[in-house]
Amino acid sequence: MQVKTPSMVTLADGRKMAYDEVSPAEPKGTVLLLTGLASKRLGWYKQLEEFGRYYRTIALDHRDVGDSDQVSEAYTTGDQADDAAAVLKALGITHAYVVGISMGGFVSLELALRHPEMVEKLGLTATSAGGTNHVAPAPEVTMRLVQRDYQTEVGEAARQSYALIMAPGYCESHPQEWDMIGEIARYRPINPAAYFRQLQACTGHDVWERLSQLHIPTLVVHGETDPLVPTENGRNLAKNIQGAKLILYPNTGHIPIIERAEDYNRDVLSFLES
Secondary structure (H helix, E strand, O other): EEEEEEEEEEEOOOOEEEEEEEOOOOOOOEEEEOOOOOOOHHHHHHOHHOOOOOOEEEEHHHHHOOOOOOOOOOOOOOHHHHHHHHHHOOOOOOOEEEEOOOOHHHHHHHHHOHHHHHHEEEEEOOOOOOHOOOOOOOOOHHHHOOOOOOOHHHHHHHHHHHHOOOOOOOHHOOHHHHHHHHHHHHHHEEEEEHHHHHHHHHOOOEEEHHHHHHOOEEEEEEOOOOOOOOOOHHHHHHHHHHOOEEEEEEEOOOOOHHHHHHHHHHHHHHHHHH
């Protein structure tokens, strides 16, 4: 897998944040793509070029991941949201369409709540408001998150994890996508300390009581067989965010950006256009 050299932004505290960008000559606006736990900007490989045909599209590496700088102290999804806002400001972007998956959805929600003037529309994929109303996955899935496998080769470990959280049989029936998951994992793999800082941020995520403060057009997308963030979490978001639209994909697990990429791209672009 060829990985192009990322673009970089230096934040006020000296940390560097990495991103990939694709843009047409006359973009309709800016789309910011925020990925999930331990995932890198490369996870948007089925969206970056497609969205970039119409919008200035930026796929960001969160702190502690990929080509962005690591940190040493604990942080929250709110801190990650402030990172994203700082990157947009550094690039001269006053407002953007923000699309996040899983942990990236947590960060997207915090970004919309902490910096509402910067978020034009919100796309929430396979994610949750957190807190006491969060519907947890089955214990064996939670255990896989907590007891991360560092003995198996990193690409194979990622393949095994994705096979657990995607729809049953998806990976085996889509070998090219399964191989790509392994290749992405091998690029600058996350170390244990950074992984657990991100996991801790996810565990503390809770915007449930603040959802009523959101007055931003919102699209919620969820797979009906998501074993990691069960579907009821998506339904709860759509019910409690004013005017939110909900799309559920049947026979789809936690990664609709891959499992249902064609439908996902069409539905998100249609939402941005509406």
